Amino acid sequence: MSVVIDWNAFLLVFVAALVGACAIVGFYAIGLRLLVRSGRAPVVSPAEFTDAITVITEKDLRRAEKKAAKAAKKSPLTAGEKRLALVGAYGCFALCAAAVASGIALIVIGH
Template sequence: MDITIDWFAFVQVFAAALVGALLVVGFYAVGLRLLVRAGRAPVVAPAEFTDAITVITEKEAQRAAKAAAKAAKKSPLTEGQKRLALVGAYGSFGLCALAVLGGLVLIVVGH
């Protein structure tokens, strides 16, 4: 039995995975940064987990939400700039979703 490896195909898959990961992570990071600049810092409510994971208390979550609201009020950006940052954030999240969908299309159609 003779096993041969198509190294060019291996490099193609590696490059596609690397570029895809960079696009998804990059667009998500830019979107999150713009979302914070727009004054819409995401605050996640505490969740119920098992005892193995430490969960913040409701008081700590309220304190974090209050700090995020205070930081949003201190923003030096005008309302127009905040709106533009928010549109950019949503656009970046959309590009992130398109990168994921493009990868899925490559897997399903390209195979």
Template sequence: MSVEIDWIAFGYVFLAALIGAVAIVAFYSLGLRMLVRAGRIPVVSPAEFTDAITVLTEKEIRRAEKQAAKAAKKSPLTDAQKSLAFVAAIACFVLCGAAVLGGITLIVIGH
């Protein structure tokens, strides 16, 4: 019994996975950057876990939200630029989701 590896197909899969991973990370990070530029800084309160190493207190959460609101007010962009940055952020998140769905589609249908 002999096992042969199709190295060309392996290279295609490796290249597709690498490009997909880079695209997803790039679109997501660019989307977050545009969201911040639009003045909509995401502040996410931490989940409560029983075995968490550190848990933010209510005071720390309020301080983070206050700093986010203060940073949003300091933005030098006009309202039109903020709106354009927000649309760009949404577009980046949509492209990120499309890349994920495209990868899942390739796995399910291409297999």
């Protein structure tokens, strides 16, 4: 019994996975940057975790929200530019979701 590896297929899957991962991470990073640029910096409220993770206090959360609101007011962008950045951010997030959904569809349907 001999095992034969199709190296071309292996290389094709490797490149597709690498390009897909870079695209998802890249579009998410650009979307997050555009979201912050539009004046809607995401602030995550504290959650209860195990002792291994430090949880921020309510005071730190309020301070972060205040800092994000202050930074949004100081933005040099006009209202139209902020709206365009927000639309671009949502577009990038939609591309991320489409890439993940198409990958899942390839696994489920293509298999």
